[in-house]
Amino acid sequence: MTFRVGPRTNQIIAYTALLIMTVITIFVLFFIIGFILKNGLGQVSLKFLTERTTDMGKAGGIFPSILGTLFVTLLAIIIAAPIGVGSAVYLVEYTKAGFVRRIISFGADCLNGVPSIIFGLFGFIFFVITLNFGWSVLSGGLTLAVMILPTIIRTSEEAIKTVPRAYREISYSLGGGKLDTILKVVLPTALPGILTGVILGIGRAIGETAAVIFTAGSSLGLPTSIFSSTRTLAVHFYILAREGISMPKAYATATVLIIIILLINFIAYRLVHRFIARYY
Amino acid sequence: MKDKIAEKFLMVVAFSAILTLALISFFIFQQGLPLIFKAGLHNIFSTHWAPTRGHFGILSMIVGSIMVTAGALIIGVSFGLACTIFLSEFSSGTIQKTLKPIIELLAGIPSVVYGFMGIVILVPFVRTHFGGPGFSVLTASIILGIMILPTIVSISYDSLRAVPKTYREGSFALGATKWQTVVMLLIPAARSGIIAGIILGMGRAIGETMAVIMIAGNALKIPHSILDSVRTLTSTIALELGYATGDHRAALFACGSFLFIIIVILNIIAIRFKGKE
Numbered sequence: 001m002t003f004r005v006g007p008r009t010n011q012i013i014a015y016t017a018l019l020i021m022t023v024i025t026i027f028v029l030f031f032i033i034g035f036i037l038k039n040g041l042g043q044v045s046l047k048f049l050t051e052r053t054t055d056m057g058k059a060g061g062i063f064p065s066i067l068g069t070l071f072v073t074l075l076a077i078i079i080a081a082p083i084g085v086g087s088a089v090y091l092v093e094y095t096k097a098g099f100v101r102r103i104i105s106f107g108a109d110c111l112n113g114v115p116s117i118i119f120g121l122f123g124f125i126f127f128v129i130t131l132n133f134g135w136s137v138l139s140g141g142l143t144l145a146v147m148i149l150p151t152i153i154r155t156s157e158e159a160i161k162t163v164p165r166a167y168r169e170i171s172y173s174l175g176g177g178k179l180d181t182i183l184k185v186v187l188p189t190a191l192p193g194i195l196t197g198v199i200l201g202i203g204r205a206i207g208e209t210a211a212v213i214f215t216a217g218s219s220l221g222l223p224t225s226i227f228s229s230t231r232t233l234a235v236h237f238y239i240l241a242r243e244g245i246s247m248p249k250a251y252a253t254a255t256v257l258i259i260i261i262l263l264i265n266f267i268a269y270r271l272v273h274r275f276i277a278r279y280y
Numbered sequence: 281m282k283d284k285i286a287e288k289f290l291m292v293v294a295f296s297a298i299l300t301l302a303l304i305s306f307f308i309f310q311q312g313l314p315l316i317f318k319a320g321l322h323n324i325f326s327t328h329w330a331p332t333r334g335h336f337g338i339l340s341m342i343v344g345s346i347m348v349t350a351g352a353l354i355i356g357v358s359f360g361l362a363c364t365i366f367l368s369e370f371s372s373g374t375i376q377k378t379l380k381p382i383i384e385l386l387a388g389i390p391s392v393v394y395g396f397m398g399i400v401i402l403v404p405f406v407r408t409h410f411g412g413p414g415f416s417v418l419t420a421s422i423i424l425g426i427m428i429l430p431t432i433v434s435i436s437y438d439s440l441r442a443v444p445k446t447y448r449e450g451s452f453a454l455g456a457t458k459w460q461t462v463v464m465l466l467i468p469a470a471r472s473g474i475i476a477g478i479i480l481g482m483g484r485a486i487g488e489t490m491a492v493i494m495i496a497g498n499a500l501k502i503p504h505s506i507l508d509s510v511r512t513l514t515s516t517i518a519l520e521l522g523y524a525t526g527d528h529r530a531a532l533f534a535c536g537s538f539l540f541i542i543i544v545i546l547n548i549i550a551i552r553f554k555g556k557e
Contacts, residue, residue, distance in 0.1 A: 011459040015370055026379065028426055029386050032397055083296050090294035094287055106551065107298030112546040113480060114304065114540070115487020116391075117514045121536045122304045125311055125519065146300050153297060179286045207390030210489040210514075214521055238392045239398065242494055254393055255461035265388050269381050 040255030043248050049256070053220050057236065058246045062253055064222050067229030068137070071223055073205045075141025076148060076165025081198050083145075084152025088194075089182055092160040093155075112150035116210040119147045122213035135167055135229040147211055148201035155200065159193020159275065160186060161207060192275040196268045203264040208259065209234045233257050306333045308540050309540040324534070329500055331528040335448035337537055340502045343418075343484055344413040344510040347503060348496065352428055353419025357478055359425065360432030367433075368440040369462055380437070387430035394494075395494030397517040403495060412507030415497030420510065423491055428481035435480060435554075439473020440466060475554035487539065513539050 058159030123143030326337030407414030497509025
């Protein structure tokens with residue numbers, strides 16, 4: 001870096017460059033959201049949301065995919081939330097800095113970086129083939145549960161850590177045991193933070209494609225049990241767009257996806273801020 | 281008594297993350313490694329991919345993954361660091377509080393939506409303005425760069441914020457401008473965290489699948505220019521897993537094994553750097 005132009009001028013140039021790049025980044029986000037909504041919002045109607053899909057997706061609605069997304073995501077959360085929160089409680093309340101904590105943290109961090117196609121491969125060979133669950137809501141939900149587990153562990157851990165020490169001490173001084181203190185004091189206080197993690201996990205699960213396409217399959221039938229194959233919204237959108245089946249339907253499906261993701265992020269953001277406002 | 285049982289129970293639960301990681305490694309390797317040994321590295325590291333006829337060359341896909349990831353890093357790192365520095369050093373508290381969640385929202389957008397935007401906007405743009413089929417290394421790099429940006433921002437932002445305020449004050453007191461402080465003091469001080477963010481972003485880029493399939497063109501050859509079509513390791517897995525059987529399927533798991541090893545190494549490096557803070 002030469003300073004021949006003078007540090008003041010240099011600062012102005014740098015500031016302008018940074019500002020422009022930040023504006024471009026934010027523009028990209030608004031452009032994506034705006035573009036999808038502009039082209040898709042007109043196609044979304046109550047009928048589109050509640051009708052069966054016909055003609056491979058060229059006609060009809062997306063009701064089976066909504067149901068499929070709901071089932072798969074619900075199953076993933078039912079499995080991952082208790083395990084994730086339990087892990088976080090153990091990490092914060094029962095371990096001291098040391099080997100055990102390091103190895104559990106390492107597991108969560110590493111799992112967090114594993115790409116979704118690897119989860120897809122794993123879910124396919126383990127749940128679909130080895131355990132013989134087939135392409136089903138069950139296989140898809142289990143695969144997604146594994147995938148979102150680290151998100152829930154990490155966020156819950158942060159939330160539990162911020163519960164003031166004094167809360168625990170008061171509970172102990174009133175004769176509360178460790179488990180009672182966790183269940184009646186720590187977890188309720190950390191709840192908004194924990195919910196944020198769960199909601200972010202839901203967001204990841206809903207937007208996921210690579211991990212569910214090989215585990216839940218892509219059947220357009222209405223899922224009737226956890227052993228039914230199903231097609232989630234993201235997978236449906238992928239097939240519509242990639243195989244060029246119907247652009248209007250693709251835009252409409254993308255609109256539904258984007259609105260769900262925006263809502264989820266908004267709720268998570270509000271929860272975080274309520275939580276922060278209370279403890280900082 | 282109740283507390284003891286709870287502790288044991290929670291311990292078992294807490295090991296679930298590392299246990300699933302072990303389970304994933306076991307199944308991916310168990311399916312993929314035997315084929316690597318059977319076919320031999322000579323066969324694997326060739327460009328001839330005809331897995332139903334005994335040719336398992338994944339070299340062009342490895343090159344494809346590397347090219348796309350390098351391109352994504354150029355875009356993701358420059359824009360990511362620009363956003364990070366602008367947010368952390370050049371904007372007020374309110375602007376930070378508004379812009380940071382907006383940038384993080386980029387991480388929430390599903391990868392299929394990115395791929396779709398690539399198809400309808402970027403591919404035609406590249407085709408008309410730069411030539412080639414449009415489905416190219418360049419297109420994939422731009423989209424992947426945007427996708428990994430939030431990872432880079434959120435980790436390097438935290439580490440820039442973690443640099444003590446007194447460093448900045450000392451530098452200003454010596455008459456340095458904000459930009460001089462950023463370049464000479466803050467970036468070196470936050471180096472570990474920034475590198476960790478970049479490495480994690482790199483992992484995201486290598487591992488991304490659906491967006492790349494939709495926009496990279498998936499041609500099975502080593503690309504000669506950034507306007508050529510390209511196929512990555514992840515694309516191959518996702519494109520062929522649906523119908524592959526026998527050795528073909530094993531070959532896809534071999535791709536997965538390579539990918540998994542790269543990702544775990546990157547994660548370990550990133551965790552090391554993050555730990556240095």
